[in-house]
Amino acid sequence: PALDGALPDGGWPLGTLVEVLLPEHGIGELQLLLPALRNAARGGWFAFVAPPHAPYAPALAQAGVDPERVLRVDVPATADRLWAVEQALRSRACDAVLAWLDVVDGRWLRRLCLAAEGGPTLSVAFRPLRRAREASPASLRLALEPDGATLDVRIVKGRGGPRLVRN
Numbered sequence: 323p324a325l326d327g328a329l330p331d332g333g334w335p336l337g338t339l340v341e342v343l344l345p346e347h348g349i350g351e352l353q354l355l356l357p358a359l360r361n362a363a364r365g366g367w368f369a370f371v372a373p374p375h376a377p378y379a380p381a382l383a384q385a386g387v388d389p390e391r392v393l394r395v396d397v398p399a400t401a402d403r404l405w406a407v408e409q410a411l412r413s414r415a416c417d418a419v420l421a422w423l424d425v426v427d428g429r430w431l432r433r434l435c436l437a438a439e440g441g442p443t444l445s446v447a448f449r450p451l452r453r454a455r456e457a458s459p460a461s462l463r464l465a466l467e468p469d470g471a472t473l474d475v476r477i478v479k480g481r482g483g484p485r486l487v488r489n
Contacts, residue, residue: 325354330462330480334358336444339435341460343478345451347374347422350473351466355446359418360386362444366417369410371395372403373422404430411437411445418444428457435459454478
């Protein structure tokens with residue numbers, strides 16, 4: 323609720339690319355997104371492109387996300403990952419597209435933004451925190467940092483300017 327209140331329009335935006343910047347994978351990024359995934363559910367697919375860990379079906383089900391609707395796309399080459407994300411976004415068959423992208427240039431980020439634009443999809447690219455200083459066409463950029471048992475969320479880019487949200 324605290325994060326939703328700090329986000330533009332009171333929640334995770336659809337039809338645009340959101341970047342979530344992480345110091346490392348597995349710090350609670352999916353836990354943070356579970357309510358948004360549940361809210362995005364319209365009977366379509368949830369594409370997980372190159373996740374560092376297998377999605378845990380019981381946790382997804384408990385959060386209200388049907389594990390039968392989760393597509394795990396494992397592709398080793400960066401170009402193939404980017405292509406898969408772009409196709410999933412353009413298809414409009416996905417309620418959410420979550421992509422773990424360690425290396426991506428500005429041209430590809432713009433392509434992903436265009437593919438997501440105006441659609442009904444929650445589109446999230448997880449990228450390394452060290453990329454926070456780089457320019458990005460994403461409409462919303464969040465930096466996550468663990469702080470004991472909590473997760474600090476810093477809005478790096480978004481309407482209203484940068485700010486810190488304790489979650």
